């Protein structure tokens with residue numbers, strides 16, 4: 001069974017004669033553990049697609065499944081997903097530990113289990129020595145690792161990344177990209193990663209979805225996408 005499937009997904013913004021259809025029937029079957037990168041020009045619908053999978057945006061028609069569940073009508077918190085944004089979205093007044101633990105506290109995960117999961121994520125992301133710091137006391141790369149840690153501790157079935165590296169300088173971008181590769185290697189979480197950076201797409205993707213004007217132009221390996229005649 002696919003970890004994630006999109007079946008003829010359509011998105012319109014607005015209603016009636018003024019409605020603007022921005023996603024025109026996208027279908028894709030994504031396997032367990034697969035790392036999928038979504039590329040395409042600005043405005044082609046990458047964010048909208050990701051936000052529909054996350055439940056941050058309603059779908060106008062079609063079906064989205066995560067595992068064996070149709071999630072069309074489920075709240076973001078009821079979907080087995082975690083999302084990493086480009087602007088980190090950390091809580092400034094909370095320590096690194098509390099930032100990573102917050103979602104689990106809300107979900108009423110027992111304190112001892114929270115500690116185990118946060119410590120494990122901190123170890124993987126080399127954040128163990130920073131757990132007491134506040135976000136303002138961290139570098140951009142460290143903040144983005146905290147944002148990833150907060151996502152990992154939820155042990156989601158699907159990981160969504162919305163241009164997570166685009167606020168980092170070139171060096172940190174390369175480092176963090178390698179972190180993400182390592183994370184996927186170690187944890188194998190099915191991932192959807194939006195970017196407009198070809199290097200990120202080439203190095204991270206097992207398959208690439210190429211979007212163009214709300215249509216899925218290609219769904220193929222990096223070799224096929226970038227070497228086509």
Ligand code: ADP
Nearest residue numbers: 013020022040041042043044045046047048049
């Ligand atoms: P991308 O992420 O590829 O840059 P988006 O998914 O953000 O593209 O946008 C796809 C299209 O949908 C664009 O034409 C954009 O203007 C439009 N759009 C995005 N969000 C909204 C919204 N909340 N209301 C109306 N139109 C929107």
Ligand code: ADP
Nearest residue numbers: 013020042043045046047048051057086162163
């Ligand atoms: P991105 O390219 O990362 O999607 P944008 O600047 O296009 O960022 O969009 C930022 C926010 O504005 C998003 O939440 C998007 O849904 C919303 N948005 C984009 N285009 C429109 C639009 N035409 N009308 C209303 N909201 C929009």
